[in-house]
Amino acid sequence: MEKLTGKDKELIRDSWESLGKNKVPHGIVMFTRLFELDPGLLNLFRYKANCGSTQDCLSSPEFLEHVTKVMLVIDAAVSHLDDLHSLEDFLLNLGRKHQAVGVKTQSFAVVGESLLYMLQCSLGPAYTAPLRQAWLNMYSIVVAAMSSGWAKNGERKSD
Numbered sequence: 001m002e003k004l005t006g007k008d009k010e011l012i013r014d015s016w017e018s019l020g021k022n023k024v025p026h027g028i029v030m031f032t033r034l035f036e037l038d039p040g041l042l043n044l045f046r047y048k049a050n051c052g053s054t055q056d057c058l059s060s061p062e063f064l065e066h067v068t069k070v071m072l073v074i075d076a077a078v079s080h081l082d083d084l085h086s087l088e089d090f091l092l093n094l095g096r097k098h099q100a101v102g103v104k105t106q107s108f109a110v111v112g113e114s115l116l117y118m119l120q121c122s123l124g125p126a127y128t129a130p131l132r133q134a135w136l137n138m139y140s141i142v143v144a145a146m147s148s149g150w151a152k153n154g155e156r157k158s159d
C-alpha cells in the first residue's frame with residue numbers, strides 16, 4: 001500500500017474539516033457529476049430504486065442512502081490517514097459487493113474525476129494543485145484496496 005506524505009495528510013484533513021460537516025450535499029454534487037459523465041451507472045441503482053428519469057433517481061431515498069454511505073467511507077479514510085491499511089479488509093469486501101452489483105473497476109476513474117469536481121466546486125481558490133494531488137493519492141489507495149476485491153473474486157472463479 002502506498003503512503004501519503006505529511007503534507008498530503010494535512011491538506012486532506014484541513015479541506016475535509018468543513019466538507020465533512022455537510023457530507024450529503026457534497027456527495028450529491030459528486031454523484032450528480034458522476035451520472036453526467038457516465039449516465040449508464042444510474043442503471044446499477046435502478047434494481048433497488050424504482051425510478052424512471054435521472055432526476056427521479058437522483059432524489060430517490062436509495063440514491064441518497066448510497067451517497068451517505070460513500071461519504072462515510074471517505075470520512076473513515078480521512079480519519080485513518082495514518083493507518084489506512086487498517087481499512088484494507090473492509091475496502092476489499094466493499095469491492096466485492098460492488099463487483100456483485102455490476103460495477104466495473106474502470107468506473108472508479110470517473111468516480112475520482114467526480115470527487116475532484118466536487119472538491120473544486122466546494123473549495124474554490126483553496127483547490128490547489130498540491131491539494132488535488134493529495135486527494136488523488138488518497139483516492140487511489142482506497143480504489144486499489146477496493147479493486148483487490150475484484151482480483152480475489154477472479155482468483156476464486158478460476159480455482
Ligand code: HEM
Nearest residue numbers: 041044045062065066069070073074097101103107108111
Ligand atoms: C461507480 C460508482 C458506484 C456505483 C455505481 C455504486 C453502486 C452501489 C450499489 C448499487 C450498491 C448496493 C445498493 C446500496 O447499498 O445502495 C452499493 C453499495 C455501497 N457502496 Fe457503492 N457504488 C459506487 C461507488 C462507491 C464508492 C466510491 C464508495 C465508497 C468509497 C461506495 C460505497 C458503498 C457502500 C459503503 C455500500 C454499502 C455496502 C454494504 O451493503 O455493505 N460506493 N454501491
